[in-house]
Amino acid sequence: MNMEMDGSLLLTRRNVAELLGVEECxxxxxxxxxxxxxxxxxxPGILGVHAAAGxxxxxxxxxDLRRSYFVAKTNANFPDNRNNGLPTIQGLIVVxxxxxxxxxxxxxxxxxxxxxxxxxxxxxxxxxxxxxxRTALICGCGSQGRISLEAIMKxxxxxxxxAYDLDPERAQRFAETLSREFDVEISAVDDLAGAAxxxxxxxxxxxxxxxxxRHEHISAGTFIAAVGADSEDKQELEPAxxxxxxxxxxxxxxxxxxxxxxxxxxxxxxxxxxxxxxxxEIVAGKKPGRTSEDEIIVFDSTGMALQDVAAASIVYERALxxxxxGTRVNFNNQTRRDKA
Numbered sequence: 580m581n582m583e584m585d586g587s588l589l590l591t592r593r594n595v596a597e598l599l600g601v602e603e604c605x606x607x608x609x610x611x612x613x614x615x616x617x618x619x620x621x622x623p624g625i626l627g628v629h630a631a632a633g634x635x636x637x638x639x640x641x642x643d644l645r646r647s648y649f650v651a652k653t654n655a656n657f658p659d660n661r662n663n664g665l666p667t668i669q670g671l672i673v674v675x676x677x678x679x680x681x682x683x684x685x686x687x688x689x690x691x692x693x694x695x696x697x698x699x700x701x702x703x704x705x706x707x708x709x710x711x712x713r714t715a716l717i718c719g720c721g722s723q724g725r726i727s728l729e730a731i732m733k734x735x736x737x738x739x740x741x742a743y744d745l746d747p748e749r750a751q752r753f754a755e756t757l758s759r760e761f762d763v764e765i766s767a768v769d770d771l772a773g774a775a776x777x778x779x780x781x782x783x784x785x786x787x788x789x790x791x792x793r794h795e796h797i798s799a800g801t802f803i804a805a806v807g808a809d810s811e812d813k814q815e816l817e818p819a820x821x822x823x824x825x826x827x828x829x830x831x832x833x834x835x836x837x838x839x840x841x842x843x844x845x846x847x848x849x850x851x852x853x854x855x856x857x858x859x860e861i862v863a864g865k866k867p868g869r870t871s872e873d874e875i876i877v878f879d880s881t882g883m884a885l886q887d888v889a890a891a892s893i894v895y896e897r898a899l900x901x902x903x904x905g906t907r908v909n910f911n912n913q914t915r916r917d918k919a
Contacts, residue, residue, distance in 0.1 A: 586909035588898055590686035594905055598897040599694055599890060601701075601730050607889035608698040609705075609862060612829075614642065615885055616859025623884030625833060627810065633657030634810055640884035645896070647677035650888040652688050656810065658786035667786060668692060672891050682910060684895045688887075691894065695886040697726035699829065699858075700782060700804045703878040705734040706861050706868040707827060708802035712779035713738045718771070718792065718815070719785035720744040720753035723806065727782045732761060740765040741774035745785075772796045783807055783815040790842070794820045799873040805839045806880045814839065816877065818846035824875040825855045827868075829883045838881040 590598075614620045623640030639651040654670035661667055670688035675681065704712075712735045717724045720742050728740060740757075742765055744750040750767035758765040768774045775781055775796040783792055784806040794817050797803070803824070807815045821843040831854050834840035843849045856866040858878065869876060898904045 586907040586911075587682045588684040588686075588895065589906040589908055590684060590894065590898055590904070592687040592689050594898065595686055595690040595894050598894045598901075598904070599690060601694060601697060601726065602733055603893060604694050604698040604890050605701045605730060605733055607893055608695055608886050609702045611642065611883070611885040611889040612699075612702060612859040612862040614859075615883070616857065616861070616863030616865060619643075620885060623830070623888075625884065627837065630655075630657075632659060636810070638882065638884035638887060640888045641677050642885055642888045642892075643677075644889070644892050648683075648888055648892050648895075649675040649677040650884070650891045651675075652692070652884065652887045652891075654688055654692065658788075658813075661786075672887060674891050674895050684891075684898070684905075685908075686891065686894060691887060691890045692882075693722050693726050695890040696723060696784075696806060696880065696882060697730035698890070699880055699883070699886055700727050700806060700878070701730035701734050702862065703804055703827065703858055703880070704731050704780060704802060706858070707876045707878060708735060708780050709800055709869065709872060712802065714740070714778045715780040715782065716741045716743060716774045716778040717753075718743045718781070718783040719807065720746075720750045721784070723784040724753065724782070725757065727784055727804070727806065728757060729761065731780060731782070732763070735780070737763055737780075739763070741768045741778060742766065743768050743771050743774060775801075780804070785815060786813065787815050788812055790814045790817045792820065793817045794823060797875055799875065801875050802869075803875070803877045804880060805877060808838050808842075808879075809881050810837050811841055813837075814842050816842075818843040818848040820875075821877055822848040822853075824877045825869075826853060826877050826879065827855055827861065828857050828879045829859075829881055831857055833881040833883070834879040838879040839877065840879050
């Protein structure tokens with residue numbers, strides 16, 4: 580019996596967390612970038628709508644994997660929610676069969692967003708960080724910082740990690756907990772500039788609306804994954820930093836609208852022609868990644884919808900294979916109305 584005919588599968592955040600691991604997500608996201616770089620997928624779409632205290636965005640993409648999937652994600656992004664105990668990002672992902680339009684699944688988006696974003700950081704580090712990179716700085720010690728570190732350690736052997744957060748206690752908890760879990764030396768720091776200068780890899784994954792990582796903080800050869808800026812009012816890097824770096828985007832049109840590239844273009848520090856490549860072009864072998872030990876490389880990670888397709892397809896297919904996971908709902912059921 581085909582379970583898909585019994586209705587759509589509803590999956591909670593807990594379900595998603597149990598079904599999606601970092602390592603397999605890295606593999607899937609790398610494949611998504613490669614397919615995009617080879618021109619074997621449609622360009623994914625994005626729509627943003629502002630609200631008084633935050634905003635909403637919809638990201639959608641279609642990709643042929645083991646089967647053809649269309650995935651659309653609606654996320655609410657409200658940075659000040661951390662002050663009232665709510666997640667800063669909340670949302671849902673819908674998964675369709677792209678061959679016949681059937682709604683296959685509805686799932687919570689938080690874990691997928693966090694894990695696939697960390698996976699993209701790892702893919703970028705694999706191609707853009709120095710092979711001998713041993714030190715890293717994580718700016719923003721929340722869930723995204725944790726997954727970013729875990730993912731990077733799948734592609735680079737780190738000896739030393741610095742943890743920085745506007746909340747020093749949060750950075751200290753991050754350092755103490757993950758030092759034991761990941762078996763690496765992690766130090767909470769309040770000297771951002773000193774930690775950045777000492778790091779081969781810098782990851783910024785905050786909700787900052789004003790840049791904090793400056794040009795003079797960065798040493799030659801550093802790889803920077805700029806993760807936090809995914810709307811036009813969020814910013815982590817000084818625009819001048821991009822003017823002195825090799826710029827790699829996930830999708831250049833998105834980065835020019837909502838990423839760090841957007842701010843550098845507005846400041847007239849760079850032009851669109853200064854973008855070296857999209858990550859997919861590098862993964863596909865169409866353009867080179869790192870070409871010298873001394874170049875500073877910035878990966879402007881705004882979040883590509885194909886990452887969501889790759890991750891959501893793993894979750895859905897694994898859920899089908901595990902009896903009792905999720906809830907089946909038939910949205911097409913019609914209720915008969917009695918005549919008056």
